[in-house]
Amino acid sequence: MGDENEAPSILKLPDNLDLNAVSAMHAQLVELKGHNVEVDAADVRKSGAQCVQVLLAAKKTWDADGKSLVIGTMSEAFENTLKLLGISGEVLPSKETA
Amino acid sequence: MDMNEIKEIFFQECEEQLTELETGLLAMNDGDDDPETVNAVFRAVHSIKGGAGAFGLDDLVAFAHVFETTLDCVRSNKLDPDETVMKVMLKSADVLADLTAAARDGGTVDPARSSTLAKDLEALANGQPLPDGDAAPVAEAPVEAAAPAPEEAAPASSDDSGFQPVPFSFDDMDEVAPAEDAPADAADGNVYTIEFKPNAGLYAKGNDTALLFRDLAQLGQMEVRCNSEALPELDGMDPEDSYLTWSVTLTTESDEDAIRQVFEFAEWDCKLEVSAGRADADDAGDEAPMVPVPFDLSMLGAPEEKVETPPTPVAEAPVPPAPVAPTAPAPQAAAPTPAPSPAPEPAKAASPIVKEPAKKPKVAAVAPAQQIRVDLERVDRLINLVGELVINQAMLAQSVGESEETVSGQGNNINLGLDELNQLTREIQDSVMAIRAQPVKPVFQRMSRIVREIADMVGKNVRLVTEGENTEVDKTVIDKLAEPLTHMIRNSVDHGLESAEDRKAAGKDPQGMVKLSAKHRSGRIVIEIEDDGAGINRERVKQKAMDNGLITAESNLSDEEIDNLIFHPGFSTAEKLSDISGRGVGMDVVKKSIQSLGGRISIQSNPGKGSIFSMSLPLTLAVLDGMVVSVADQTLVVPLTAIVETLQPEKSDIHGFGAKQRLIAIRETFCPLVDVGEILNFRDEPADPIEGVALLVESEGGGQRALMVDAIQGQRQVVIKSLESNYSNVPGIAAATILGDGRVALILDVDMIVSASKGQSLAIEELKSA
Numbered sequence: 001m002g003d004e005n006e007a008p009s010i011l012k013l014p015d016n017l018d019l020n021a022v023s024a025m026h027a028q029l030v031e032l033k034g035h036n037v038e039v040d041a042a043d044v045r046k047s048g049a050q051c052v053q054v055l056l057a058a059k060k061t062w063d064a065d066g067k068s069l070v071i072g073t074m075s076e077a078f079e080n081t082l083k084l085l086g087i088s089g090e091v092l093p094s095k096e097t098a
Numbered sequence: 099m100d101m102n103e104i105k106e107i108f109f110q111e112c113e114e115q116l117t118e119l120e121t122g123l124l125a126m127n128d129g130d131d132d133p134e135t136v137n138a139v140f141r142a143v144h145s146i147k148g149g150a151g152a153f154g155l156d157d158l159v160a161f162a163h164v165f166e167t168t169l170d171c172v173r174s175n176k177l178d179p180d181e182t183v184m185k186v187m188l189k190s191a192d193v194l195a196d197l198t199a200a201a202r203d204g205g206t207v208d209p210a211r212s213s214t215l216a217k218d219l220e221a222l223a224n225g226q227p228l229p230d231g232d233a234a235p236v237a238e239a240p241v242e243a244a245a246p247a248p249e250e251a252a253p254a255s256s257d258d259s260g261f262q263p264v265p266f267s268f269d270d271m272d273e274v275a276p277a278e279d280a281p282a283d284a285a286d287g288n289v290y291t292i293e294f295k296p297n298a299g300l301y302a303k304g305n306d307t308a309l310l311f312r313d314l315a316q317l318g319q320m321e322v323r324c325n326s327e328a329l330p331e332l333d334g335m336d337p338e339d340s341y342l343t344w345s346v347t348l349t350t351e352s353d354e355d356a357i358r359q360v361f362e363f364a365e366w367d368c369k370l371e372v373s374a375g376r377a378d379a380d381d382a383g384d385e386a387p388m389v390p391v392p393f394d395l396s397m398l399g400a401p402e403e404k405v406e407t408p409p410t411p412v413a414e415a416p417v418p419p420a421p422v423a424p425t426a427p428a429p430q431a432a433a434p435t436p437a438p439s440p441a442p443e444p445a446k447a448a449s450p451i452v453k454e455p456a457k458k459p460k461v462a463a464v465a466p467a468q469q470i471r472v473d474l475e476r477v478d479r480l481i482n483l484v485g486e487l488v489i490n491q492a493m494l495a496q497s498v499g500e501s502e503e504t505v506s507g508q509g510n511n512i513n514l515g516l517d518e519l520n521q522l523t524r525e526i527q528d529s530v531m532a533i534r535a536q537p538v539k540p541v542f543q544r545m546s547r548i549v550r551e552i553a554d555m556v557g558k559n560v561r562l563v564t565e566g567e568n569t570e571v572d573k574t575v576i577d578k579l580a581e582p583l584t585h586m587i588r589n590s591v592d593h594g595l596e597s598a599e600d601r602k603a604a605g606k607d608p609q610g611m612v613k614l615s616a617k618h619r620s621g622r623i624v625i626e627i628e629d630d631g632a633g634i635n636r637e638r639v640k641q642k643a644m645d646n647g648l649i650t651a652e653s654n655l656s657d658e659e660i661d662n663l664i665f666h667p668g669f670s671t672a673e674k675l676s677d678i679s680g681r682g683v684g685m686d687v688v689k690k691s692i693q694s695l696g697g698r699i700s701i702q703s704n705p706g707k708g709s710i711f712s713m714s715l716p717l718t719l720a721v722l723d724g725m726v727v728s729v730a731d732q733t734l735v736v737p738l739t740a741i742v743e744t745l746q747p748e749k750s751d752i753h754g755f756g757a758k759q760r761l762i763a764i765r766e767t768f769c770p771l772v773d774v775g776e777i778l779n780f781r782d783e784p785a786d787p788i789e790g791v792a793l794l795v796e797s798e799g800g801g802q803r804a805l806m807v808d809a810i811q812g813q814r815q816v817v818i819k820s821l822e823s824n825y826s827n828v829p830g831i832a833a834a835t836i837l838g839d840g841r842v843a844l845i846l847d848v849d850m851i852v853s854a855s856k857g858q859s860l861a862i863e864e865l866k867s868a
Contacts (some may be wrong), residue, residue, distance in 0.1 A: 018306075019301055019302070019304070019306075019338070022337045022338060023337050023338065024235045025337070026332070026335070026337035029332055030332060030333065033332065033333075035565070037163050041536060047308065048299070048301065048306040048307075048308055048309075049296075049306055049307035049308050049342065050301050050306075050337065050338065051461070052308075052342075053326075053329065053335075053337075053341060053342050054332070054335070054337050054794055055327055056326050056334045056342070057329050057330065057341075058332050060326075060329060060331050060332070061331040061332040061333070064331065072645075081308045083306055083322075084311045084312060084315065084322065085307060085311065085322060085324055085343060085344070086321075086322030086323050086324035086346075088774070091326070
């Protein structure tokens with residue numbers, strides 16, 4: 001699904017995805033609505049469940065809009081958090097799997 | 099509840115965990131090899147670490163982490179908890195306590211001290227010799243087990259936990275965790291299903307599901323299922339709200355308590371259900387979009403090992419987008435993610451060592467007594483109110499008594515009601531006092547640290563034995579006990595005990611012993627500090643007292659009197675002021691602080707064998723049962739605990755003795771008769787004993803006296819009002835109270851009266867002129 005032709009916009013996540021980052025991240029994603037998005041999580045050093053929650057909500061929205069939202073490169077810390085929270089690649093696909 | 103309050107609770111709980119830790123370590127030090135003891139110690143450190151992580155207390159987390167890892171080696175029998183290991187552990191517990199205190203009060207802990215200990219702990223965990231050259235007391239096996247550690251050590255990057263990188267991470271745990279031991283774990287471990295529904299408050303207070311799960315993962319093997327059904331689309335969501343819920347299946351050797359402990363700082367802000375067993379497959383089916391993700395510990399501490407793993411394990415089975423569709427159980431099953439049961443991964447077949455799972459009994463969870471935390475101020479307010487209730491009840495009783503004639507018809511009913519009220523008031527009061535009663539254990543445990551530190555400082559080998567640490571006493575008393583106890587313990591180790599050489603020469607065990615005991619005795623708590631040292635050097639004490647001009651060479655003092663000289667202000671026999679006890683605080687200060695608690699202190703010393711310092715303290719500072727008496731038109735209260743019996747003296751019982759003394763014959767013995775009115779200067783001339791009543795009292799120091807009063811008014815529970823804080827200290831008077839008629843009555847300090855009658859209360863001052 002998704003408009004394969006459109007080059008994805010890159011959303012670069014900051015290194016600290018804690019409670020303080022969640023609103024900004026939400027706002028950025030709302031801005032990007034309607035575009036294919038590749039989330040760059042390479043620098044993420046610390047992440048909390050709420051940011052993951054925003055990503056999941058975005059994924060839901062993007063799916064409904066027929067757009068693609070994938071995780072590009074991700075740091076190990078981020079990957080570990082996803083695992084800890086039980087978020088598989090199925091729910092939040094990475095670039096390779098999407 | 100704001101963040102500070104939560105933090106406050108965290109620190110309170112830290113106190114409890116530190117107590118647990120110390121108790122467990124001391125038990126282990128004494129040879130307790132019960133695996134549950136080690137587990138309890140481990141849990142204590144683990145809980146502190148978990149909570150500290152939530153508050154970003156990095157120093158505390160880092161140290162607790164190293165400590166915990168070493169403890170885990172002990173727990174898994176990789177490390178033998180011998181003397182060297184226990185010494186490091188006990189010191190580590192001290193540092194952990196310091197770090198906790200520093201995190202709470204804002205101080206700092208000597209970084210050199212904690213880092214040295216951290217290195218020692220690491221070395222122990224890795225089966226290496228201690229950095230200072232001590233041979234590492236590690237069993238043979240662990241060396242092998244821990245061998246891969248050094249290479250893997252460094253890279254532990256700081257992950258989402260806020261952990262400082264610690265050089266050896268969870269390697270040891272990896273051995274136990276998912277790899278080759280997994281089947282055994284799965285067979286032996288308990289399986290729990292944890293339903294976790296955080297609310298927004300949890301995140302707002304700095305907690306996080308990821309952090310909680312990280313800690314949970316350390317308990318065993320975990321599969322996590324995330325339910326995002328309630329999650330709205332991006333536009334409709336409040337990014338700071340909480341929509342996701344989780345279902346975790348945990349295979350662990352820990353019990354439910356351990357699981358709940360992980361969530362203990364989050365419990366107000368989430369719905370948590372922990373149930374034994376695996377969630378039904380049907381349930382899982384309901385949460386179709388949730389894919390169970392196997393979790394193993396190695397991804398925490400040494401993630402580098404896992405880099406080959408592709409970013410997501412479902413590469414070959416891409417799922418059509420629309421993962422929210424509730425009907426997708428089939429692809430799930432087909433997905434290469436391992437099935438919920440903890441399938442053994444062949445990846446890490448490295449270690450051939452098989453731990454002894456049998457050594458880790460699954461302890462049946464003992465249901466803990468339900469507890470709530472209550473602000474002490476609220477309890478105090480309640481106690482004050484109950485105090486007023488007691489006074490009011492007494493007033494009412496008195497009014498009814500006075501007007502009984504006028505209501506004679508209904509008198510019986512009123513009296514009956516009054517009796518019931520009396521009983522109820524008493525019960526309420528007892529219950530309220532019980533709320534404040536706490537075991538002396540925490541204070542005693544602090545002393546074990548003091549002993550360790552002082553012993554280290556003065557180079558003595560000392561063992562602290564505690565007894566009766568569950569003896570309960572009012573919290574106000576406990577709070578004020580620590581200081582005098584600390585000083586006395588210091589004194590015992592520094593001055594009381596001889597050096598190892600002297601002890602050997604005297605044919606004693608080179609290891610000195612200090613015994614701290616508590617017990618209830620006749621409505622008071624008696625705390626004794628006993629050492630098996632040289633006892634008080636009376637010659638030296640006497641000499642010192644003479645040098646200081648406290649006594650003259652001619653003074654003829656009994657042993658007891660000489661011993662008591664050490665309580666004289668400024669008296670110190672230390673030749674030079676040592677760093678330990680000679681801080682300008684003498685035993686007189688100890689005596690004063692004990693006295694201000696309504697307590698007394700006495701010494702028994704046996705040359706060559708040791709000394710016993712004995713403190714007797716009231717169980718509560720709030721109420722006492724007293725006998726209300728009149729003396730020279732004054733109303734006084736005599737604590738009931740001191741009274742042995744009351745007598746109406748006959749003329750034939752009274753005998754003169756010496757110039758002014760009188761004795762009363764009680765059965766076969768004679769007992770000195772003390773005129774309370776005269777000794778308190780209420781009257782100049784002694785009253786006629788025949789017209790009064792004699793109260794036979796027993797003082798703390800032993801010995802009986804007959805206190806003569808004019809009349810007994812009755813027996814009553816009185817609320818103690820401090821005279822010191824409201825007026826000033828009055829010799830012979832312990833405190834005051836308010837009577838039923840609103841008048842103030844003084845509470846007699848029986849021991850002081852007895853001592854004064856012996857001329858002892860003024861002994862020190864009088865000795866000078868003797």
